[in-house]
Amino acid sequence: MLYRYFCGIGWDDPVPDDTRLVVFRKQLGRETFKRLFELVVKRGRGGV
DSSP states (O other): OHHHHHHTOOTTSOOOOTTHHHHHHHHHOHHHHHHHHHHHHHHHTTOO
């Protein structure tokens, strides 16, 4: 329920397939995905 709210997915909307993140990571490349992931974690911990 919170996942849908956080991602802006409605109750009637389909949830993305679990392999979507794998495809996204491959499209970005390893280093870019790693920097993006670290930024998300930093912001989640209250950093800017």
